[in-house]
Amino acid sequence: MQHRNRRWALRLTVWLWLIIALVPYSAFAEGDTPVVYDRYSLQVSTESEVENDLMTVVLVVEDEDRDSAALADRINQNMLWALLQTEKFPDIKTQTKRYSTSPKYEQNRIVGWRSSQELVLESVEFESVKKAVAILQEKLTVRAMQFTPQSVTRQEAENALLDDALAAFRARASLIQKSMQASSYRVIQVMIDAGRQGPPVYARNEVMAMSAKSSMGAVAAPATDAGTSRIRIAVSGEIQLQ
Known part of the structure; x- marks a missing residue:
């Protein structure tokens, strides 16, 4: 049991x-x-041209020698000279970057050394930068030059574009609602993308032409045209008709 x-x-x-x-x-x-019905995905975008009001120039001091110590001393002395020259232009922001040294080989043997160091100039005062570059090219070489909008300029433009893009999104949503004969709609989700086009940069041959003049003594200030940058705001999302 x-x-x-x-x-x-x-x-x-x-x-x-x-x-x-x-x-x-x-x-x-x-x-x-x-199962969810009456949901629609849509995307709108707005864009505009913004003035490039910030100038950035990258210069480099470079040299080579069999004696690495002598080479380092010359690089350091030339960069110190360059920094002293830029002190004459208080409206220019300066920054040293990328100090590198590499060996030179011949038949798998080190026969010398090559060193370089970059100096970056940045300012909204284009004329000051151009004058500084003309002076610095006595001992340095222009490696790159570009123009971009300042952060505050870009932010103001993006805020204005965002207002327009959101208004366009609402208008597109209302159009869908009316076309589908719905009484109203509600927003399910919205995503915002701030697309930014790369800044214009001097062509290599123009930069090299300016650099070549530096070996001939006095250098004229470079001719520049800042141009504009294109800024784009895209708004995408999903709505549900009621």
Whole structure:
């Protein structure tokens, strides 16, 4: 009798476990995400041209020598000279970057060393930068020059474009609502993307031409045209008609 009771208790336990295991499955089956209708995805964008009001010039002092110590001394002295020259232009932000030294090989043997260091000039006063570059090219070479909008200029332009893009998004959503004869709509999600086009950069041959003049003595200030940059704001999202 006691053995039979144990068997019934075991069967009851098994049935209880089966019921517990099936309940979540049934709940999940009944609680599947319902099919959603009347949702529409849309995207709009606005863009504009913004004045490039920030000038950046990268110059480099470079040299080579069999004696690495003598080479380092010349590089350091020339960069110190360059920094002293830039002190004459307080409206120019300066920064030294990328000091590198590498060996020169001949027949798998080190026969000398090559070193370089960059100096970056940045300012909204273009004429000051151009005058500084003309002076610095006595001992340094122009490696790159570019014009971009300042951060504050870009931010102001993006804010204005964002207002226009959001207004265009609402207008497009209202058009869909009216075309589909819905009473209203609600926004499910909105994503904003600020696309930025790369800044204009001097062509290599123009930079090299300016650099070549530096070996001929006095250098005229470079001719420049800052131009503009294109800024684009895209707004995409999803709406549901009511």
